[in-house]
Amino acid sequence: LILPAPASAHGDLHDQIAAVTREIALHPRGAGLYLKRGELHRFHGETAAALEDYSRASRLDPSLAEADFGRGRALLEANRARAARLALVRFVNLRPNHAEGRLALARCLVKLARWDDAAAEYSRAIALLSNPTPDAYVERARALASAGRTTEAIHGLDEGITRLGRLVALVDVAIRLEVERNNWDGALVRLDRIAALFARRETWFARRGEILDAAGRRVEAQESFEAARRAIEALPPGSRRTRAMVRLERKVRMSLEQLESGSTVKETTDAKS
């Protein structure tokens, strides 16, 4: 009988670490080898061993900026953001056009709640990245919004929409921010544009109703909720029974009842309902 083998999914990493260690024995002053082993330790989640190798690499070759990059990422992954920031700042000072380094620094600054600095780093990273992801734009918008710079946050999202296309991940955040600053028409324009891309619009109708109700445009809100109700009723039974649709239908019904009774609908419908 054979008992299950022990877990060793990183066996290949162990092999690589062992190979680099053998190399280090032959070339004990090879800074690059320590950096390489540090990276392997970091991939393996061995933060202490990684930091030790990065330090050794830096001592052997003080100009080896990548040791600071590795150190910063290892510290950030270990939730030691304050120390990570020091290493990452040193790195980007030496490698100012390193997009990934700036992105890592931006995320580190977010962890430290340094919103303005984080937003600036995100902007530098986005400018340097050949293919920025939606995440980078969303994270920058959140940093700016946290700093109270909502208008700039929205402009940043628009920059992303221009570059990446009308992505729901970007538009959704923009609508929320427009609502936050009571720019009802701005929110509605964005909503209508993204809704036009969808064959199914019941969620968008409901969200439209909430925005209109928050804007005090109750008649239009009622029309939008009615449109949502009709759209839900027109769904095939299978689609209509989804938990999301059941929840939305209940919400729409309650909203219509509240509007008829004169009270205000609380905005809760989002793009993930």
Add this chain to the structure above:
Amino acid sequence: MRRAERWILAAALTAAVLVPAARNASGGITVLVATGSSWKYLDNGSDQGTAWRQPGFNDSSWAAGLAQLGYGDGDEATVVSYGPNAGAKYVTTYFRRAFPVADPAAYASLAIRVLRDDGAVVYLNGTEIFRSNMPAGAVSATTPATVALGGADETTFVTGTAAASLLVAGTNVLAVEIHQANGTSSDISFDLELSGSTTASVTRGPYIQLGTSTSAVVRWRTDVPNGSRVRYGLAPGGLTGVADGAPGVTDHAVTVGGLSPDATYYYSVGTATDTLAGGDATYFFHTHPFAGTDGPIRAWVIGDSGTANASARAVRDAYVTFAGSRATDVWLMLGDNAYSNGTDAEYQAAIFDMYPTILRNAFLWPTIGNHDTAGSSNPPASLPYYSIFTLPTNGEAGGLPSGTEDYYSFDRGNIHFVCLDSMTSDRSATGAMATWLANDLAATAQDWIIAFWHHPPYSKGSHNSDTETQLVQMRSNILPILEDHGVDLVLTGHSHSYERSFLLDGHYGTSTTFTSSMIKDSGSGRPAQGGAYQKPTSGTAPHEGAVYAVAGSSGQISGGTLNHPAMFISLNQLGSMVLDVDGNRLDAKFLRETGAIDDSFTILKGSGAPATPTPTSTPVPPTATRTPTRTATPVPPSATATRTPTPAPPTVTPTRTPTTVPPAVPAAPSSLTATAISRTRVDLAWTDNSGNETGFRIERARNGGAFSLIATTGANVTAYSNTAGLQGNKTYSYRVRAFNGAGSSAWSNTASATTPKR
């Protein structure tokens, strides 16, 4: 297709897999140094420094002998010495060969094939042109190889390319150093072939990407920059269509548009004047049918396959043999596609040299794993993964635009496939990926939803889903969105094992929070053994259950406790998954590297689900327009190989002896003991009396109540720690039984334990 024809085609496909990609040139290849050539060699354990690599080095005192050179395997033409001590063999053995070249300008590129056991570095006229299984940087006589090769890897030639500009008119010299992995290793081997190509050669692909109902992207790489032209048509002899891409490049990507849905197109790649590859009946792709179309769809699923070793080859060959003439419509790759760091060279070895014939016919849809980014959650845009694959960012193949290749969706037939990124993207419930996912799922009208990514939500294999961040976040933040919208099947890798769940819903916590109420169907999912998993609604509906599978053993196995309570079966075996979807029926199989089927399950939707298994048909290559007619041999759903026997595959294909005899029901385990270790832990042990079980099922009853299933283990397991659902000062009774494809054994004895108060 008649069986005889299926045999021939299957054998041809298998054999073609073994042809090195570098041999796909259109012609004009000259072998400059052949295998089996005579080489000078030095086997005295000395350190030759670097001078020996130079063409002018005097090697007249060296011995000479024919390749293969080496020792320890018995297949050497020339046996070299390893020194006086078998326990401390020489690390490095040196080889040199001079060869003439009259006109170096006649060659556009060089291709090299090397048999090396264990590591090798090759120099041409003093310049390094090839390195395998050796560390980066300077190499000395004491530098060991990074890998100790064994099995089929010892007899496999690895390929590379070199610039023809290194050749000189007159005498050229190849210098090779072969390194042992360690002084106790039993053998070394060396042989080499160097060839020159007088025209551009295809060194990668062609491979097809981003399939839609009207288009496909054809990609390939050449050794020298040249033009990009795809010729295509509805018959191999009628490639009347032309599509051009960028000129003067080595990495070619050509979008072929204006195609008909659900049709087979043949193609070739090359330039405006030359055809470099393709043009025959083996180069084809099949465009997607219109979204929503019912019809048989075959998907092949491999995970953590990027080892480029004999295990990956065995898994591949088992699938090629299994598939026979059936084309692969969808090919999912679950991450860790190229070990260890996802470099371009590693992708070459792990994908392009590994699956050349499948790549030219099947649309490949990958996801990104931790090894594809060298462990980085913030990889650079220059990451090879991004440049190698062409993936939808703008809803080109159906689904909602994601704006990134990190995560995307596409439609094939009546299936909506969703690829997520558990490595580099924000995994929070409010992140861009989650927002996109919710809207993407809300927008689809497809009958089936199949999601795939790398890090599994449930695993007790070589990774633990209770403790690792990516796994926890994907489970707690992403699974609720998927289940809200009726996901049917979730495929992941990362753990190098096969773990497959019951039909589940609503399990978003750690394994200790798993309860039987989260199991929608506790059966096997096998029609012949208690029934398929039945989802009431035809089409998608929320929370009717999904099956979660970890299929990360397509390149290696790494064990683990393999006892996640959500799993119906957990196996520490090499293999891949094969999916067949037809209308409202999904059949899934775990296909071992031996060709055996160690697990299968079926999901049926709606009341009109067919009672018979899905035929696995549609031969390749069919006529220009594929019809949904199914004529081929059905694959039975049982756990053992009972399909129509296939011929013995050629050479390296693992031999499987098909059998039509079902296995016997396993013998019941005995001598079960239960020991309360703490308030929350009871350890079980039993005697395994069976040699043919697939695994064991463990049931528990509290204080004399009814028994219910708490865990399923793999084969040969004789112990289990129950750490979920226990309270202090309670008496728990346990029983165990073995199961396999034929059924379940009788129960073992019942053993009880009372947990302490404190």
